[in-house]
Amino acid sequence: MAYRLPARSVTVGELAARGMVDSTPDQLEHLGFRRLFVAEAETAYDLAKGAVKKLLRSAAVAPGEIDALIYASAIPEERPRRGGNLSRLFRYPATALQYEFEMTRANVIGLAQAGCVSFLSAIRVASSLLVSEPAIRRVLCVSADALPNGSRREVLYNLISDGGAAALVERGAARNRIVAHTQVTKGYFWDPKNKGNEIVAAYFATARHVIQETLDKAQLDMSEIALVVPHNVNRRSWDILRGLLNIPSERFFGPNIARKGHTIAADNAINLCDAVEAGKVKRGDYLLLFTFGFGAHWACTILEH
Amino acid sequence: MATLLVTGASGMIGRGLLDLWRRDCEILALTHKSPPPACSGRIQGDVTKPGLGLGREKYASLASRVKAILHCAALTEFTAAREEAENVNVRGTLNVLEFARDCRKLERIGVLSTAYVAGRRRGPILERELEHRAGFVNVYEASKYHMEKELRRAMKELPIAVYRLSTVAGNARTGRVEQFNALHRALRLFYNGLVPMLPGVETSKIDLISSDYAIDAIAHLFVRGFRAGQTYHIVAQESDLISLPEFVDLTAELFARFDRRWKSRAVANPPIVPLETFRLLEQSVERAGNPVLRQVVRATGAFAPQLCYDKRFDNANTLQAVRGTGIAPPGLRDFYPAVIRHCLRTRWGAEG
Numbered sequence: 001m002a003y004r005l006p007a008r009s010v011t012v013g014e015l016a017a018r019g020m021v022d023s024t025p026d027q028l029e030h031l032g033f034r035r036l037f038v039a040e041a042e043t044a045y046d047l048a049k050g051a052v053k054k055l056l057r058s059a060a061v062a063p064g065e066i067d068a069l070i071y072a073s074a075i076p077e078e079r080p081r082r083g084g085n086l087s088r089l090f091r092y093p094a095t096a097l098q099y100e101f102e103m104t105r106a107n108v109i110g111l112a113q114a115g116c117v118s119f120l121s122a123i124r125v126a127s128s129l130l131v132s133e134p135a136i137r138r139v140l141c142v143s144a145d146a147l148p149n150g151s152r153r154e155v156l157y158n159l160i161s162d163g164g165a166a167a168l169v170e171r172g173a174a175r176n177r178i179v180a181h182t183q184v185t186k187g188y189f190w191d192p193k194n195k196g197n198e199i200v201a202a203y204f205a206t207a208r209h210v211i212q213e214t215l216d217k218a219q220l221d222m223s224e225i226a227l228v229v230p231h232n233v234n235r236r237s238w239d240i241l242r243g244l245l246n247i248p249s250e251r252f253f254g255p256n257i258a259r260k261g262h263t264i265a266a267d268n269a270i271n272l273c274d275a276v277e278a279g280k281v282k283r284g285d286y287l288l289l290f291t292f293g294f295g296a297h298w299a300c301t302i303l304e305h
Numbered sequence: 306m307a308t309l310l311v312t313g314a315s316g317m318i319g320r321g322l323l324d325l326w327r328r329d330c331e332i333l334a335l336t337h338k339s340p341p342p343a344c345s346g347r348i349q350g351d352v353t354k355p356g357l358g359l360g361r362e363k364y365a366s367l368a369s370r371v372k373a374i375l376h377c378a379a380l381t382e383f384t385a386a387r388e389e390a391e392n393v394n395v396r397g398t399l400n401v402l403e404f405a406r407d408c409r410k411l412e413r414i415g416v417l418s419t420a421y422v423a424g425r426r427r428g429p430i431l432e433r434e435l436e437h438r439a440g441f442v443n444v445y446e447a448s449k450y451h452m453e454k455e456l457r458r459a460m461k462e463l464p465i466a467v468y469r470l471s472t473v474a475g476n477a478r479t480g481r482v483e484q485f486n487a488l489h490r491a492l493r494l495f496y497n498g499l500v501p502m503l504p505g506v507e508t509s510k511i512d513l514i515s516s517d518y519a520i521d522a523i524a525h526l527f528v529r530g531f532r533a534g535q536t537y538h539i540v541a542q543e544s545d546l547i548s549l550p551e552f553v554d555l556t557a558e559l560f561a562r563f564d565r566r567w568k569s570r571a572v573a574n575p576p577i578v579p580l581e582t583f584r585l586l587e588q589s590v591e592r593a594g595n596p597v598l599r600q601v602v603r604a605t606g607a608f609a610p611q612l613c614y615d616k617r618f619d620n621a622n623t624l625q626a627v628r629g630t631g632i633a634p635p636g637l638r639d640f641y642p643a644v645i646r647h648c649l650r651t652r653w654g655a656e657g
Contacts, residue, residue: 023593030592157593186571197597198498198572205502205573236589243582244502 001176002058003165003270004050005260006039006146012159021154031157032235032254036261038153039146039162044077045093047164048144051266052101055140055166063103066168067136070126071097072111072118072143074264074293097142106140115293116231117183118265119143119165120301124181126169139169145264153261156196158233163263165270176272177304179286180217182210189296199296203237206298208244211290214300218286222246225302226285227275231267231292232257253280267291268301281305307410308370310335312352312401313378317473317484318417321520322375326528333367335378352378352397357404368407375527376401376416383443383487383607394448395455402459413464415527420469420512420540422450425614432469432536432622442611453536464533468523470514471540471618477515477635480643485654487608488513492645493653495553496560498572499601503553504583505612510546511637512618514539518634522627530626538620545636549577549612555638559645580613 012028012035015021021028039047048071056063071094094108114121119141126139144164147153153160169178184206189195215222228247230238235257242252253275260270268289275281285305292298307330313319314334323332335350335357348367351358359367378401380393398416405414423430424441435457441447456465475482482489494500522539547555553574560567587606590598627633648654 027592027594188570197595197601200595200598201499201501201575201601202571202573203501205576208576209573236585236592240502240582240585240589243585244576244578 001165001167001269001273002051002055003163003266003273004047004054005037005161005163005263005270006042006047008040009035009037011035015153015159020152021159022152023154028154028159030236032257033159033261034258036153036159036161037163037263040149042146042162044073044075044144044146044162044164045096047146047162048093048097048142048166049100051144051164051166052097052140052142055168056101059168061138061168063101064105066103066106066138066140068109068126068129068139069094069098069103069106070109070111070122070139070141072114072122072141072265073145074112074115074118075145075147076112103140113295114265114297115295116262116265116267116291117293117295117297117299119167119269120181120289120291120299121183121297123167123169123178123301124183127178127181130169130171137171141167141169143265143269145266156192156199157237159261161261161263163260163266163270165266167269175283175305176287179302179304180214181299181301182214182217183297183299184210185295185297192294192296202296203292204241204244207241207290207292210298210300211245211288214288214302218302220286220302224286225251225288226282227280227287228252229268229271229275229287229289230254230257231290232260232262232271233292265291265293307331307372308333309373309375310367310371311375311377312336313376313417316377316379317516318470318519318523319375319377320483321516322524325520325524333371352400353392355400357400364404364407368404369409371408372410372412373527374401374405374408374411374414376414379417380448381445381486383445384603385444387444387447390444390448391451394445395451398452399455402455402463405463411464413466413527413531413533415523415531416452416456416465416467417523418453418467418469419446419449420471420538420618421446421611422453422469423616423618424450427614427616429617429619430538431619432538435536439614442614443607460534466526466531466533467536468526469536469538469618470519471512471538472514473516473519474513474641475515475644475647476517477640477643478517480640480645480647482644482647482654483516487604489648489653490604491609492556492648494601494604495556495572495575496649498570499597500575500605501586501601502578502583503549503575503605503612504580504610505549505577506615507548507550507577509549509612509615510617511549511552512541512546513637513641514541515635515640518632521632522623525630525632526623526626532626535622537623537626538618539623540618540620540634541637542634543617545634545638546617547637553577555641556645559642560649562642563646563649577612580610583610
């Protein structure tokens with residue numbers, strides 16, 4: 001796995017001064033946020049490219065050896081413009097990435113409308129491809145999102161960063177074996193603008209259900225999970241969820257909530273990379289990745305490192 | 306019983322009793338609200354005022370006639386200000402007792418209370434027990450406890466019996482909810498998909514009774530079975546109690562049975578969490594300032610923490626007193642579906 005964040009980061013105080021959040025800096029810091037990353041010079045595609053470049057270098061895999069590319073994004077890169085050229089709408093970053101990195105063998109799949117679970121969904125689809133199509137050995141999953149320039153950055157008690165992540169899902173890989181995955185989608189909550197309160201109310205119960213079901217599929221108990229790798233939503237909601245699931249603070253990787261904010265779909269990858277680098281994970285550890293995304297989707301993946 | 310004075314006659318229990326007794330005795334309803342339909346006479350008064358807010362002549366005339374007092378008036382809001390609750394529930398009762406001392410023909414006083422004077426106690430709760438140091442979940446419980454302490458003192462000189470009710474859900478026969486209370490407000494929030502979690506322990510039992518059982522039991526205990534100095538738990542049968550998780554599941558099943566859209570909304574059953582976890586949610590919501598969620602956690606937090614204190618109300622006194630009368634609490638699984646159907650049909654009381 002690898003990730004790429006924009007060059008520029010700002011504090012919650014700076015964001016508040018620029019009118020990009022609804023809450024006060026004090027409220028945001030209470031929720032656990034201090035700093036987030038804002039793409040000013042970069043596009044989401046640049047962030048995706050940065051993450052892929054880093055991943056291919058570290059994995060020592062030639063682009064020509066990639067059999068499939070899944071490009072997941074929560075926010076469409078191109079938007080229809082009135083009177084604009086229609087062909088603009090069909091410029092896909094997924095195929096551009098395939099061309100730019102010369103992944104000539106890779107079938108390209110776009111994955112959209114899954115919000116913050118896009119990345120975990122891509123990994124799930126990749127592992128299904130490996131199972132269903134014996135000819136496919138390596139799938140590159142990419143996810144990148146950047147809010148439009150000048151966007152407000154606060155949504156439902158969370159602060160949104162821009163960022164991109166990439167993962168190589170490979171048959172018989174030496175690390176991060178996919179043990180179990182669960183995703184639940186509740187279409188009733190499709191409109192976050194009008195269902196915000198109900199989403200907050202449903203969040204904890206459904207999160208607990210999805211995590212518990214994934215543990216059951218993996219035949220594991222929460223006490224056997226070495227590290228919970230979260231999505232970087234507000235710290236208070238994680239305090240509550242940890243209470244619901246008996247997750248001790250020492251087995252929860254939470255520092256990036258304050259340092260990096262919530263990057264829509266890339267959080268789990270960013271946190272896993274940083275946890276490994278910080279020496280928090282050792283070979284054979286079971287890792288639990290959880291995320292929630294507007295749509296509304298709840299997803300959990302357990303990996304064996 | 307001749308002349309009976311009822312305070313709080315416009316409340317659910319007061320109205321029900323008036324309907325039962327209107328042919329048997331002269332009923333005077335002391336009220337500061339609209340007059341109940343079944344009383345012989347309405348007396349404008351206020352239990353929180355000295356002399357019940359009556360003029361000297363009216364007070365003397367009333368005191369000379371009254372043979373029985375049933376004190377139902379109470380402030381039952383869990384989120385009321387402490388002073389307000391103490392004023393109505395303690396000061397109001399002291400004023401009624403003061404009036405009772407002036408009633409020369411007085412034979413009996415019945416006072417409605419709550420089984421939750423037991424507050425945060427756990428385990429079996431006997432009817433004769435009162436004093437404890439466990440604390441309370443809300444100001445209603447605390448004020449009723451203080452009221453009962455005053456009643457116990459007064460029992461030495463006045464013929465008082467106390468009727469402690471558990472939570473009244475609705476009429477067992479029709480499902481009709483005469484008075485929507487904290488239970489119904491919480492159920493409505495659950496129905497609307499707005500309850501993130503419930504504080505409680507999974508072994509906690511749900512004690513709900515029907516209004517007709519409550520009325521029949523009080524009517525019998527106050528008239529034929531009156532015994533001064535006694536306290537009665539008017540609660541569910543222990544064999545009919547269901548656990549908190551079973552209650553949540555049953556409620557969701559009933560929502561699905563009576564509303565075909567319920568399932569498509571995919572409302573999650575609220576998880577049952579330790580009080581500390583619920584407090585974290587409360588703090589978060591208070592800080593975030595969302596008015597809807599703030600209202601939800603305040604409404605839930607005002608009574609639901611009681612579900613963390615698993616207890617059983619012993620009702621041996623009541624069972625002995627009603628033996629042979631045919632009066633018995635219906636089982637929750639038998640009457641609760643009709644209550645939920647009524648709530649949904651009337652849109653939680655908004656229609657009829």
